[in-house]
Amino acid sequence: xxxxxxxxxxxxxxxxxxxxxxxxxxxxxxxxxxxxxxxxxxxxxxxxxxxxxxxxxxxxxxxxxxxxxxxxxxxxxxxxxxxxxxxxxxxxxxxxxxxxx
Amino acid sequence: xxxxxxxxxxxxxxxxxxxxxxxxxxxxxxxxxxxxxxxxxxxxxxxxxxxxxxxxxxxxxxxxxxxxxxxxxxxxxxxxxxxxxxxxxxxxxxxxxxxxxxxxxxxxxxxxxxxxxxxxxxxxxxxxxxxxxxxxxxxxxxxxxxxxxxxxxxxxxxxxxxxxxxxxxxxxxxxxxxxxxxxxxxxxxxxxxxxxxxxxxxxxxxxxxxxxxxxxxxxxxxxxxxxxxxxxxxxxxxxxxxxxxxxxxxxxxxxxxxxxxxxxxxxxxxxxxxxxxxxxxxxxxxxxxxxxxxxxxxxxxxxxxxxxxxxxxxxxxxxxxxxxxxxxxxxxxxxxxxxxxxxxxxxxxxxxxxxxxxxxxxxxxxxxxxxxxxxxxxxxxxxxxxxxxxxxxxxxxxxxxxxxxxxxxxxxxxxxxxxxxxxxxxxxxxxxxxxxxxxxxxxxxxxxxxxxxxxxxxxxxxxxxxxxxxxxxxxxxxxxxxxxxxxxxxxxxxxxxx
Numbered sequence: 001x002x003x004x005x006x007x008x009x010x011x012x013x014x015x016x017x018x019x020x021x022x023x024x025x026x027x028x029x030x031x032x033x034x035x036x037x038x039x040x041x042x043x044x045x046x047x048x049x050x051x052x053x054x055x056x057x058x059x060x061x062x063x064x065x066x067x068x069x070x071x072x073x074x075x076x077x078x079x080x081x082x083x084x085x086x087x088x089x090x091x092x093x094x095x096x097x098x099x100x101x
Numbered sequence: 102x103x104x105x106x107x108x109x110x111x112x113x114x115x116x117x118x119x120x121x122x123x124x125x126x127x128x129x130x131x132x133x134x135x136x137x138x139x140x141x142x143x144x145x146x147x148x149x150x151x152x153x154x155x156x157x158x159x160x161x162x163x164x165x166x167x168x169x170x171x172x173x174x175x176x177x178x179x180x181x182x183x184x185x186x187x188x189x190x191x192x193x194x195x196x197x198x199x200x201x202x203x204x205x206x207x208x209x210x211x212x213x214x215x216x217x218x219x220x221x222x223x224x225x226x227x228x229x230x231x232x233x234x235x236x237x238x239x240x241x242x243x244x245x246x247x248x249x250x251x252x253x254x255x256x257x258x259x260x261x262x263x264x265x266x267x268x269x270x271x272x273x274x275x276x277x278x279x280x281x282x283x284x285x286x287x288x289x290x291x292x293x294x295x296x297x298x299x300x301x302x303x304x305x306x307x308x309x310x311x312x313x314x315x316x317x318x319x320x321x322x323x324x325x326x327x328x329x330x331x332x333x334x335x336x337x338x339x340x341x342x343x344x345x346x347x348x349x350x351x352x353x354x355x356x357x358x359x360x361x362x363x364x365x366x367x368x369x370x371x372x373x374x375x376x377x378x379x380x381x382x383x384x385x386x387x388x389x390x391x392x393x394x395x396x397x398x399x400x401x402x403x404x405x406x407x408x409x410x411x412x413x414x415x416x417x418x419x420x421x422x423x424x425x426x427x428x429x430x431x432x433x434x435x436x437x438x439x440x441x442x443x444x445x446x447x448x449x450x451x452x453x454x455x456x457x458x459x460x461x462x463x464x465x466x467x468x469x470x471x472x473x474x475x476x477x478x479x480x481x482x483x484x485x486x487x488x489x490x491x492x493x494x495x496x497x498x499x500x501x502x503x504x505x506x507x508x509x510x511x512x513x514x515x516x517x518x519x520x521x522x523x524x525x526x527x528x529x530x531x532x533x534x535x536x537x538x539x540x541x542x543x544x545x546x547x548x549x550x551x552x553x554x555x556x557x558x559x560x561x562x563x564x565x566x567x568x569x570x571x572x573x574x575x576x577x578x579x580x581x582x583x584x585x586x587x588x589x590x591x592x593x594x595x596x597x598x599x
Contacts, residue, residue: 058294062240066282076252088264
C-alpha cells in the first residue's frame, strides 16, 4: 500500500519544526549545529521521496549535494565554535555579547 | 583580445572564463602558500589576487561589450548571459579594490594567502550565483559564497569582536541556508523540477498544490533575503560588519549583497514568472514589496541613530538593499519590467564602488588608530585631506545628492518604479533618501567642520588603502559620464531575462 505524499510532507515539516525549535531555544552552539542538521535532513526527506514520486533522480542527486554541503558547513561552524571557546571560555552563544544585538 | 586568446580552454564555456579565472587564482594562492608557507610574500600574494580579479574583470567586460549571447551550459545548470556578466563586473571590481586595500591590513597578520584565497573563492561563488539556472546550482553557489565569508568575518581569531561577528554571521547564515534548502525541496515537491525553465513549465499544472509551492517560494525569498541583508534576515549585518576586518565588511556589504540580488533576480524572474505566479496566488511580488518598504525604512531609521561609523554604514547598506529591492517589488505582468530590474542592477553597480570605498576609508581610519565613533572622526580632514575628499564623495553619492553616481542610479530606479505604476514605492524611497542625507552629512560635518578633540598623529600613509580608496572614488566619479551606457546595458540585459 502506497503512503500518500502528504504524509511525507508532514514528516519533513515536523522534522523542520523540531529543528527550528532547537535553533530558537538552545544556547549551546553545538546543539545549534545539530538542529540545523535536522532542518537540512527534513529537506532531504522531501527530495528523496519526491524524486521517486516524480520519477526523476534530480532530487536524490541533490540530496547528496545537501549532505556534502552540510558537512562543509559543520566544518566551518566547528572552526568558528573552536575560536569562540578560546575567546569566551565556553560554547554558549549568548555569552558572546561584546557588541549589542 | 584577451577573450579570443583564452577561448580555446577545453571544457570551459568562454562565458564561464571570468569565474574560472577567479577560482584558478584562488587555487594558485593556495599552491604558493603550500610551497612557500613563510609569510614574507605578501606583495606577491596581493599582486596575484589583484591580477586575477582584474583579469576576470577584463574578460567579463570584453564579453559583455561584444554582446554575449545567452548560452545555457552544463545541461541547463548555468546560464551565461548579459546579466551574469554584468554582475561579474561588479564582483570582480569589488574584489580587486578589497584585495589592494587588504595589503596594508594584512601586513601584521598571519595566513595572508588563506585570506586572499577565501576572498577569491567567495567571488567565484558570487559569479556562479549570478549565472545559476537551476535551484541546485543556486544553492551550491550560495554556499560557496557563504562558507568563505564566515571564515573571513572571523579572520582575526584572537579578537573577540571578530569571533563574535563570525559566530553571529554563521548562526544566521546556517539557519537561512537551511530555510532556503527546505524551500527548494517544497518547490521540487510541487513541480518535480530543478531548472528554472522546467519549474516555470511545471507551474502550469501545479494549481492544486499552490500552497506547497507558495510556502516554498516564501522560504526561498527568506534564504536570499539573508544574502541581501534585507529586513527579516538583516540583523546579522551590523554585528558582522562591525566585528569583521573593515575590508571584509566592504566586500560583504557590496559584493555579497549584489550576489544575493543577482540570485533573486534569476530565481524569481526565471522560475516563477510574474504573469504565471501571481494569478495562482503565489504572489511573491507582494512579499518583495513588504520587504522593500520594511528594509528601506528600518535601515535608514536605524542608521540615523548610530554613533559608531561601521554600524551606521551597516544599517545604510540595509537601507540600500531596500532601494535595490524595488527592482523586484515593482514587477508586474506586462509592465516595463526590464527597465525597473535594470535600474536596480545599475544601482547595485554604482553602490559597489561607493559603499566599498566608504568601508575602505573606515579601514584606513582603523589603520591609523582612529576610534570607531563619529566623534573620533572630528577634524580628520585637516590631517588627511585627500582621503577625506574621497569619503565626502562616497557619503554624498550614497545619500544620492545630484552631482554623484548615486543620484543618477536612484533617479533612474525611482523613475522606473513610477513608470511601472508603483509610485508609492518611489515615494517611500525618496522620503528615505532624504532622511539618509541627515546621517551621511553628519560624517562629512565631523570630517571637515568639527575640531579634533585629541590631536591626531598619523604614521605612514598606507599605500594600498590609499590606492583603493582613490580608485573607488574615481569609479564613483567616472560613473557620472559613463552612467548612460551602464544603465542602458543593465536594462538591455535585464530585459533579456523576461
